Amino acid sequence: xxxxxxxxxxxxxxxxxxxxxxxxxxxxxxxxxxxxxxxxxxxxxxxxxxxxxxxxxxxxxxxxxxxxxxxxxxxxxxxxxxxxxxxxxxxxxxxxxxxxxxxxxxxxxxxxxxxxxxxxxxxxxxxxxxxxxxxxxxxxxxxxxxxxx
Numbered sequence: 001x002x003x004x005x006x007x008x009x010x011x012x013x014x015x016x017x018x019x020x021x022x023x024x025x026x027x028x029x030x031x032x033x034x035x036x037x038x039x040x041x042x043x044x045x046x047x048x049x050x051x052x053x054x055x056x057x058x059x060x061x062x063x064x065x066x067x068x069x070x071x072x073x074x075x076x077x078x079x080x081x082x083x084x085x086x087x088x089x090x091x092x093x094x095x096x097x098x099x100x101x102x103x104x105x106x107x108x109x110x111x112x113x114x115x116x117x118x119x120x121x122x123x124x125x126x127x128x129x130x131x132x133x134x135x136x137x138x139x140x141x142x143x144x145x146x147x148x149x
Contacts, residue, residue: 024081031075043067087112105144 030036047064054060095109111119129142 021081021085024078027078028082031078103141103144 044064047060051060091110091112098104098109099106108122111122114122
């Protein structure tokens, strides 16, 4: 049986990328909890309750607008980092499943890097298979035969 041990190493990227990735993971875990949501609700509640004290002034409104804008701006980067990492992990898992199946076409591994024309061609191929209503095994045999040609 082949050795399936996974060796995990930090990528050879810069220290800054590693620090950001660690920070982004920590932030996503903290902000993904109900406590963070409750704190956000309390912050907005405190701000709203302070309205009469500040006379509902423009400055009072500017505080919440500026705060939410800054938080939103920073969260875009954390969310994008999380999405990129999750998508990459999912793609690698799918690539491994495709690679492990003898009857699967390995061309589908790494498909996220295909051109729009290639993706369109595969989409049309699968639409045609569905249209013909072929059983999955027969359609797969034909697709493998077509790929070998």
